[in-house]
Amino acid sequence: MAKRSIVPFGPQHPVLPEPVHLDLVLEDETVVGAIPSIGYIHRGLEKLVEKRDFKQYVYIAERVCGICSCGHGMGYCESVEKVMGIEVPRRAEYLRTIWMEMSRVHSHLLWLGLLADAMGFESLFMESWRLREKILDMFDQTAGGRIILSVNCVGGVLKDMDGGMLQGVLHAIEDLEKEMKPVIDTFLEDYTVQSRLKGTGVLSRENAIAMGAVGPTLRASGEAYDVRMLGYAAYNDLSVEPIIESDGDCYARCEVRLREILQSFALIREAIQKIPEGPIAVPVKGNPKGEYFMRIEQPRGEAIYYVKGNGTKYLDRFRLRTPTTSNIPPMVEMLKGCQLADVPLLILTIDPCVSCTER
Amino acid sequence: MKKTRMFTFAGRVLSNLFQKPATTNYPFQPVEYPERMRGHVVIKIEDCISCGLCVRQCPSQAIQVDKKAGTWKINRFDCVQCGNCVNVCPKKCLTMEKGYTEPDSQKTCEIFTRPKQEETKPTSGGKPAMDPEKCVYCTLCAKKCPQNALKVDRKEKIWELNKEACIQCGICMSVCPKHAIEMKE
Numbered sequence A: 001m002a003k004r005s006i007v008p009f010g011p012q013h014p015v016l017p018e019p020v021h022l023d024l025v026l027e028d029e030t031v032v033g034a035i036p037s038i039g040y041i042h043r044g045l046e047k048l049v050e051k052r053d054f055k056q057y058v059y060i061a062e063r064v065c066g067i068c069s070c071g072h073g074m075g076y077c078e079s080v081e082k083v084m085g086i087e088v089p090r091r092a093e094y095l096r097t098i099w100m101e102m103s104r105v106h107s108h109l110l111w112l113g114l115l116a117d118a119m120g121f122e123s124l125f126m127e128s129w130r131l132r133e134k135i136l137d138m139f140d141q142t143a144g145g146r147i148i149l150s151v152n153c154v155g156g157v158l159k160d161m162d163g164g165m166l167q168g169v170l171h172a173i174e175d176l177e178k179e180m181k182p183v184i185d186t187f188l189e190d191y192t193v194q195s196r197l198k199g200t201g202v203l204s205r206e207n208a209i210a211m212g213a214v215g216p217t218l219r220a221s222g223e224a225y226d227v228r229m230l231g232y233a234a235y236n237d238l239s240v241e242p243i244i245e246s247d248g249d250c251y252a253r254c255e256v257r258l259r260e261i262l263q264s265f266a267l268i269r270e271a272i273q274k275i276p277e278g279p280i281a282v283p284v285k286g287n288p289k290g291e292y293f294m295r296i297e298q299p300r301g302e303a304i305y306y307v308k309g310n311g312t313k314y315l316d317r318f319r320l321r322t323p324t325t326s327n328i329p330p331m332v333e334m335l336k337g338c339q340l341a342d343v344p345l346l347i348l349t350i351d352p353c354v355s356c357t358e359r
Numbered sequence B: 001m002k003k004t005r006m007f008t009f010a011g012r013v014l015s016n017l018f019q020k021p022a023t024t025n026y027p028f029q030p031v032e033y034p035e036r037m038r039g040h041v042v043i044k045i046e047d048c049i050s051c052g053l054c055v056r057q058c059p060s061q062a063i064q065v066d067k068k069a070g071t072w073k074i075n076r077f078d079c080v081q082c083g084n085c086v087n088v089c090p091k092k093c094l095t096m097e098k099g100y101t102e103p104d105s106q107k108t109c110e111i112f113t114r115p116k117q118e119e120t121k122p123t124s125g126g127k128p129a130m131d132p133e134k135c136v137y138c139t140l141c142a143k144k145c146p147q148n149a150l151k152v153d154r155k156e157k158i159w160e161l162n163k164e165a166c167i168q169c170g171i172c173m174s175v176c177p178k179h180a181i182e183m184k185e
Helices: A057-062 A069-084 A090-119 A122-142 A163-189 A191-197 A205-211 A215-219 A250-274 A323-335 A340-349 A354-358 B010-017 B053-057 B084-088 B140-144 B171-175
Strands: A004-009 A021-027 A030-037 A289-298 A301-310 A315-321 B040-043 B063-066 B071-075 B094-097 B109-113 B127-130 B150-153 B158-161 B181-184
Touching: A021 A340, A030 A323, A030 A340, A057 A069, A057 A315, A069 A090, A069 A289, A069 A301, A069 A315, A090 A122, A090 A163, A090 A191, A090 A250, A090 A340, A122 A163, A122 B010, A163 A191, A163 A250, A163 B010, A191 A250, A191 A340, A205 A215, A205 A323, A215 A250, A215 A301, A215 A323, A250 A340, A301 A323, A323 A340, A323 A354, B040 B071, B053 B063, B053 B084, B084 B094, B127 B158, B140 B150, B140 B171, B171 B181
Parallel strands: none
Antiparallel strands: A004 A021, A021 A030, A289 A301, A301 A315, B040 B094, B063 B071, B071 B109, B127 B181, B150 B158
């Protein structure tokens, strides 16, 4: 038996956008175990719910994460609305869905860029981020912010998109879809990409379920599980099908995300076609009393929101379980048996967002 | 089974060599901001009544209001440009303008002072009082109150003010079709 050694990985590492630490147990070049530790960027945002009005807290919930910002705002608002028994206008739900799907495209393009960067494919990384910039411009035009949209409020949305703006989004998506084609082809067919991704970090379907994987990590292992199927917001009117791959390796996780981008384009088109006229928000009176669990599908996977109100304007508790929290145990499982050189790539394929995880 | 190709991205890389850069040459080429962009908060201080609603609604506690001195103070470095103050302002004197504020080496506050006006009929500075002879209990004041501080019942002929919630913005007085409301000290 080869001698075992421990190599510390992170919290600062070129491939990690955010700090997470791993103690890698190695036998020669092979990883036989990994011990993760987090806690480098805890900000105490959940505690802040006791100090801020429940309507104001939307802006704080949005700032839990820069990339899933729209989803966090939406998840929080929907759970408070459910506690208070508010029926959100249908148009507002459609608008939330459109922004949410645009966020998914933006998040996946960001991830694809990071993946290309981790492989050393610099030109593909820059191309992915160039395309992502177009989504950010769309956000700027429709919501007024590039990253933090601040469009959700308890009772609906704050901004409407008129016909011209919706047409603008459609045109932008059409252009983007055309420009995505060479990027998708490169990710799926290029020899370099395939040799780095195929067969690395295989997570079997059984393991993925047992370890509690969520989102694209779970779907790449062949399990058809997508929270959008529950039909929150406007998803019950749209044709959402979970996108699955069966290999469970890094390549499958990449393919799931690429196909999800195309699915998001289709969903935005469908939503714009079906969006009804009407008000975008209802007035909110009173304070929340009671508790509610809300699940939504963030770009990285299933996120759970829990709110508990006590009848005053300050909530008793807000709890957020982010997708990365669930994806860390499967990641540790994937790392077992891989080569040390593949570790950065493997960590990246679960799309870790440590800021979300630590809140 | 996906096919495998070599140099898949070579075409794009080569064409990039002969294209204009994807980035703009900022600051020499100015940025065109979209209409809705939330850049920074601007106040029309003449219209401000120092009600303090923006202070209470600011999630990052960047705004301070001094009612006596008539000042409105904002720490631009704390402001997160969420636009909440703009949404709640009863007098609509706050707006979000395009463009970012200048960077600075110190976290300074920007202070706006309301110009002294000749004493006219006060629109603020007191809580609303209703004249029962003029009031028709139309409930318009209650609907327009930004704080939901008024409770009006047409059938029972009840007009009640929650004095703690009232921010003395004077909107009830301005919307009253019968001029039945006065702001009294």
